[in-house]
Amino acid sequence: MALTGIQIFKLLPKTNCGECGVPTCLAFAMNLAAAKAELASCPYISAESKAQLSEASAPPIRPVAIGTGDNVVKIGGETVLFRHEKTFVNKPGLAVMISDAMTDDEVNGRIKRFKELRYDWIGLVLRPEMIAVKNESGDAGRYETLVKKVMDETDAALILMSDSAEALKAALQVSAQRVPLIYAAAEGNAEAMAGLAKEYKCPLAAKADNMDSLAALTDKISAAGVKDIVLDSGARTVRRVFEDQVFVRRAALVQKNRSLGFPTIAFPCEMTKDPMKETLIAATLIAKYAGIIVLSDFQGESLFPLLVSRLNIYTDPQRPMMMQQGIYPVGNPTEDSPVLITTNFALTYFIVSGEIEASRVPSWLLVMDTEGLSVLTAWAAGKFVGDAIGQFVKKSGITEKVKHRKIVIPGFVAAVSGDLEEELGSEWEVKIGPREAAHLAPFLKQGL
Amino acid sequence: MTFAIPKTAYTGKIKEVVLGRGPKAITVGGETSYPFHLFEGEMPHTPRIAIEVYDTPPDDWAEASLEPYRDVVGDPVAWAKKAAGVYGADMIALQLVSTDPNGLNTPSDQATETAKKVAAAVDIPVIVNGSGSPEKDAELLRKVAEACDGMNLVVGPVVVENYKQIGAGAIAYKHTLAANSPIDINLAKQLNILLGNLGVPDGQIVVDPTTGGLGYGIEYTYSVMERDRMAALTQQDERLQFPIICDLGKEIWKTKEAKAEDSPLMGNAAKRGVLMEAVTAQLLLLAGADVLIMRHPEAIRLVREMIADLMA
Numbered sequence A: 001m002a003l004t005g006i007q008i009f010k011l012l013p014k015t016n017c018g019e020c021g022v023p024t025c026l027a028f029a030m031n032l033a034a035a036k037a038e039l040a041s042c043p044y045i046s047a048e049s050k051a052q053l054s055e056a057s058a059p060p061i062r063p064v065a066i067g068t069g070d071n072v073v074k075i076g077g078e079t080v081l082f083r084h085e086k087t088f089v090n091k092p093g094l095a096v097m098i099s100d101a102m103t104d105d106e107v108n109g110r111i112k113r114f115k116e117l118r119y120d121w122i123g124l125v126l127r128p129e130m131i132a133v134k135n136e137s138g139d140a141g142r143y144e145t146l147v148k149k150v151m152d153e154t155d156a157a158l159i160l161m162s163d164s165a166e167a168l169k170a171a172l173q174v175s176a177q178r179v180p181l182i183y184a185a186a187e188g189n190a191e192a193m194a195g196l197a198k199e200y201k202c203p204l205a206a207k208a209d210n211m212d213s214l215a216a217l218t219d220k221i222s223a224a225g226v227k228d229i230v231l232d233s234g235a236r237t238v239r240r241v242f243e244d245q246v247f248v249r250r251a252a253l254v255q256k257n258r259s260l261g262f263p264t265i266a267f268p269c270e271m272t273k274d275p276m277k278e279t280l281i282a283a284t285l286i287a288k289y290a291g292i293i294v295l296s297d298f299q300g301e302s303l304f305p306l307l308v309s310r311l312n313i314y315t316d317p318q319r320p321m322m323m324q325q326g327i328y329p330v331g332n333p334t335e336d337s338p339v340l341i342t343t344n345f346a347l348t349y350f351i352v353s354g355e356i357e358a359s360r361v362p363s364w365l366l367v368m369d370t371e372g373l374s375v376l377t378a379w380a381a382g383k384f385v386g387d388a389i390g391q392f393v394k395k396s397g398i399t400e401k402v403k404h405r406k407i408v409i410p411g412f413v414a415a416v417s418g419d420l421e422e423e424l425g426s427e428w429e430v431k432i433g434p435r436e437a438a439h440l441a442p443f444l445k446q447g448l
Numbered sequence B: 001m002t003f004a005i006p007k008t009a010y011t012g013k014i015k016e017v018v019l020g021r022g023p024k025a026i027t028v029g030g031e032t033s034y035p036f037h038l039f040e041g042e043m044p045h046t047p048r049i050a051i052e053v054y055d056t057p058p059d060d061w062a063e064a065s066l067e068p069y070r071d072v073v074g075d076p077v078a079w080a081k082k083a084a085g086v087y088g089a090d091m092i093a094l095q096l097v098s099t100d101p102n103g104l105n106t107p108s109d110q111a112t113e114t115a116k117k118v119a120a121a122v123d124i125p126v127i128v129n130g131s132g133s134p135e136k137d138a139e140l141l142r143k144v145a146e147a148c149d150g151m152n153l154v155v156g157p158v159v160v161e162n163y164k165q166i167g168a169g170a171i172a173y174k175h176t177l178a179a180n181s182p183i184d185i186n187l188a189k190q191l192n193i194l195l196g197n198l199g200v201p202d203g204q205i206v207v208d209p210t211t212g213g214l215g216y217g218i219e220y221t222y223s224v225m226e227r228d229r230m231a232a233l234t235q236q237d238e239r240l241q242f243p244i245i246c247d248l249g250k251e252i253w254k255t256k257e258a259k260a261e262d263s264p265l266m267g268n269a270a271k272r273g274v275l276m277e278a279v280t281a282q283l284l285l286l287a288g289a290d291v292l293i294m295r296h297p298e299a300i301r302l303v304r305e306m307i308a309d310l311m312a
């Protein structure tokens, strides 16, 4: 929770020495409160004040990183309850559960799918990031071997799940450099688990039976010196898991409750035996606040909708999703196929290309950079007008793809056709398309 | 330290709207909290699911979504009976797509006959949707309203270009309007104000925010709905306190991802389509949907189970 300038001033040396770059401690305090200065600029502040200040300025939900390298999973750090209030920032990690009690086939299938299920989607690669490795065999050696195998064969950010500190220690010896999440400290073993987390410098999950005992447990773990904590309230029914996610998020953001100011982990894999329903539980947790979601398996039919849900919910509402400017073939267009133009707002592109596809008339779609504005907005802003469109069409290279010189513009910008014809020159013919993308199919089917 | 549930102070309530008539009439709305936040408010009426029925046989449906209806696609009445009797629809959503002037352009009188027959064939509430052409819908939905006098249909989409004509029909013949705006909270509110000024009673309005499918703009619909509920419940924005209806089935099943065949990457085609529809429905429920218009019986089963679990 942010301190006021006056509260910060009370913690400063009050000598007005000026070394921080401003003449007085009070001025420095005001700058700190406004996030216009760094605490480190004052060389004289006491260690005690420093601790208090950094504690007070810490984010309400602690960001926690699991894994390393390109596949590091950052969770937490959220600042709002609703995405429209600002944006959600750190997408929940999607994990598949692999147990040392599974057969080799079950294990290998999951590892294979973890590696292969990746989707190209508007210039992004959508993929799962995490594998939860569970110790159910009771055999520490067997567990360590499985952890090692998963490490060797994948870049997954790991969750090490066991009740046994001994098995976890064995696994950590081979995997600590990958910074796995240790799951989990509970009431009976908090000291031992916190000891492991400190020794191997790994984040630690805290698992309790309800919100009260969860807060008490994280206090105990924090006091033992572990800072990176992930919360499991223990709920395994849909309603209670949903409510606990809301409680934790609100406790951190609204009540400024430091004991619950951490990301969460949830287990749809332990809540149903139906993989279809498990997918819906996971979707619920994507929208409502989970930090890590552990699934029993990854299959294309369920992982794909979840990855897209996650992308959609975590898209910054203040920044439109944009396509690269360029020529997009839809179907398998030839040198005689129609040429259409639209703007680079991703949604516009999706809808237009979807309707062209549905028409089964292969076409060339020119996508022009309008800084992510839709057709009407871009036109109103003067970015999607005759001369600008004309210049883009000329340098797009479309004349090397088609023999004809006809171009279809969206019906909403019919007014620009004159300017566009002028810019393009007399060999071109500008056709006015329908106003709504939904009417593209009959338009294209009737021929140009 | 005991944990105190951090509760939201609500000041508003969603209006209750009755759909249909007779013993199978349905009440929607009435919420006094965010969706499924039952620890701090009430959701007196479970969200309801309408099954789509088309007035003309679809020619481009994904195999999986066609399969349950293959024997009835040529007959809207048989289709509606199957949706109600076999698949347990709470409501029927008759999609009069063939009236589209850019498509088959079926005359309004003929489509009105279809609507009348379908509405008479089932005892559950019926939603009648035009093609989305504002001019044609103005004529069509006025005729449907008159032909189905007193049946309390939901007719839509009612847009700012045609609310007067359709609204007058709804007042005269007692139907509910699905007020449709293009994913914009201010335009949604504006249309509700206009309908009120026209004399449409509050109990005859539901809001259709325009539904984007998964991967095709669902985040816009989701956030407009969350903003709508926030304004309605915590900022006393009386003109947004209406139940919300989402027409999602058609948005999902027309995508190439729902139509793609089995593959190692995209998995089983039928399950994928069902999950894309059910996941979309689930997200819309969490954002505040009161009525979902859906297609696949299996997606509907899954969503019903989730609703029951969230309210358990």
Ligand code: SF4
Pocket: A012, A013, A014, A015, A016, A017, A018, A019, A020, A021, A022, A023, A024, A025, A028, A041, A042, A043, A044, A045
């Ligand atoms: S450097 Fe520190 S002590 Fe000196 S004026 Fe700045 S805040 Fe005060």
